[in-house]
Amino acid sequence: MAVADSLNKRKKMMLWSGIFILLVIVLLPMSGYIVTGLNESQQQSAEPTNPRADTWRQVRQGNEGYTAVTGQEANELIQGSGETWRQVRNGPMATYGSWFLGFVLLVIMAFYIMRGRVELTHPRTGETVERWTLNERRLHWTTAILFILLTITGLSILYGRAVLIPLLGYPGFSLYAVGAKFVHNTLGPVFMIALFAILVKFFRHNFFNKVDLEWFKAYGGMVGDKHPSAGRMNGGEKVWYWALATAGLALCFSGLVLDFPNFGQERQVIQLAHVIHLTTALLLIAFSFGHIYIGTIGTEGALEGMTTGQVDVAWAEQHHDLWLQEMREKNTDSPRSSE
Ligand code: HEM
Numbered sequence: 001m002a003v004a005d006s007l008n009k010r011k012k013m014m015l016w017s018g019i020f021i022l023l024v025i026v027l028l029p030m031s032g033y034i035v036t037g038l039n040e041s042q043q044q045s046a047e048p049t050n051p052r053a054d055t056w057r058q059v060r061q062g063n064e065g066y067t068a069v070t071g072q073e074a075n076e077l078i079q080g081s082g083e084t085w086r087q088v089r090n091g092p093m094a095t096y097g098s099w100f101l102g103f104v105l106l107v108i109m110a111f112y113i114m115r116g117r118v119e120l121t122h123p124r125t126g127e128t129v130e131r132w133t134l135n136e137r138r139l140h141w142t143t144a145i146l147f148i149l150l151t152i153t154g155l156s157i158l159y160g161r162a163v164l165i166p167l168l169g170y171p172g173f174s175l176y177a178v179g180a181k182f183v184h185n186t187l188g189p190v191f192m193i194a195l196f197a198i199l200v201k202f203f204r205h206n207f208f209n210k211v212d213l214e215w216f217k218a219y220g221g222m223v224g225d226k227h228p229s230a231g232r233m234n235g236g237e238k239v240w241y242w243a244l245a246t247a248g249l250a251l252c253f254s255g256l257v258l259d260f261p262n263f264g265q266e267r268q269v270i271q272l273a274h275v276i277h278l279t280t281a282l283l284l285i286a287f288s289f290g291h292i293y294i295g296t297i298g299t300e301g302a303l304e305g306m307t308t309g310q311v312d313v314a315w316a317e318q319h320h321d322l323w324l325q326e327m328r329e330k331n332t333d334s335p336r337s338s339e
Contacts, residue, residue, distance in 0.1 A: 073266060085271040089278070094158055097282045104286040108293050111222075118222065118299045120314055128310035129327060131320075136201065137309055143198050146191040151285050153184035158278070185259050192252035199245050205233045206241040211322065221319070222298075232323040236294070243287050251280040 059065070060080040067075050132140070156164065157180060165173045212235035215221075218228035220236050228234075233241065257265055257273035265273075295302050301315040316324040 072264065079267050081268060081271065085274070089274065093275070093278055094162075097278070098159065100282060101286055101289075104289050108289055112293070112297065115222065117297060120300050120312075121225070121227065121318055122314045124312045125314050127313040129313055129316050129324065130309055131305040131311045131316070132309050134309065137306060139194065139198050139201060140306060143191070143194040146187055146194055147284075147288065149187055150184060150191055151281075151288070153180040153187075154281055155285075156180045157184060188252070188255045188259055192255070195244060195248050195252060199241070199248075202233070202241060205231070206238045208235070208238055211235075212238060227318050227321075229322050230320045231326070232320060234320065240287065240291050243284065247280040247283050250276055251284060254280070 056078075059077045060083075062076060062080055064075045065077060073079070156177065160173060160177055160180070164176065168176060209231075211229055211231060215228040215230055215235040218224075218226045220234060221227045254273040254277040258270060258277060261270060295306065299319070301312060302319075305311040305315075313324065316327075
């Protein structure tokens with residue numbers, strides 16, 4: 001009996017020892033959690049991950065590595081914010097940009113259909129007055145043509161892949177895109193010089209005053225039959241001028257940062273410059289739609305001023321009465337007969 005008892009005891013001891021060892025095997029690795037606590041990253045690391053993916057994740061987060069290569073940003077294998085920039089540029093900026101331009105065009109078209117052209121309220125007198133000198137017109141058309149070429153090539157760079165590849169095919173678009181980029185990058189700095197010159201030339205005429213406030217209150221004569229007074233430049237032209245002086249210059253300077261990347265600017269600076277460039281470009285393109293509309297089909301007689309330099313006195317009286325008065329008082333260019 002005593003032998004059987006001691007055998008049973010031994011079996012029990014072995015059983016409990018086995019259970020204890022098993023518990024230790026299972027619980028010991030988990031004791032780490034008890035000591036350090038469960039935090040989020042540890043929870044993540046508990047999930048099965050590819051260790052190589054972790055390495056690339058760290059690289060994308062901008063962790064600097066060691067490299068024997070010297071040079072700017074040489075130790076940054078992948079610039080993570082570049083992908084964010086690419087997604088913002090190809091996503092919301094391109095999409096909302098096209099909606100914005102389309103919306104502005106639609107508003108202008110709807111306005112034209114509803115309002116029609118702002119006609120001359122008094123018949124032409126046959127007498128004309130010089131509104132723009134030859135130099136001013138040369139400067140205006142140089143700036144305008146450059147702006148239009150930059151708009152076409154710039155929008156081709158932004159929307160070409162979506163719009164032009166289906167039309168031209170890959171080889172055709174590739175050829176066009178190389179040309180468009182070359183034209184855009186070359187004419188950009190030339191436009192900057194022209195813009196700067198036009199801003200300097202018209203600077204003194206573009207300060208806002210009380211007359212402009214009244215002009216805005218009367219919607220610039222675009223709505224209803226009231227013709228608000230204006231000096232040489234009206235309130236709308238002054239807004240266009242200051243849009244060019246602010247957004248236009250930001251557009252040009254950000255363009256230089258993109259055009260000449262060999263001045264030590266880092267990629268993040270280039271990405272920021274690109275966002276500024278695209279935003280100001282879209283704003284000014286939309287603005288130029290309004291300017292071109294008013295300067296052509298929107299207003300009878302406006303375009304002839306910028307092409308021939310002369311405007312009819314009836315036009316000057318209707319749109320820029322204070323300027324006409326000033327001209328008469330100064331008698332620098334008294335109205336003359338066009339016959
Ligand atoms: C086809 C395109 C364009 C047309 C038909 C056009 C037409 C005109 C006309 C008719 C005027 C004179 C308005 C008046 O006599 O009061 C004018 C003024 C002006 N335009 Fe244009 N324009 C065009 C494009 C541009 C562009 C792209 C720019 C600049 C990037 C520009 C800048 C100016 C400036 C600065 C003035 C003088 C207004 C001021 O200084 O306040 N134009 N334009």
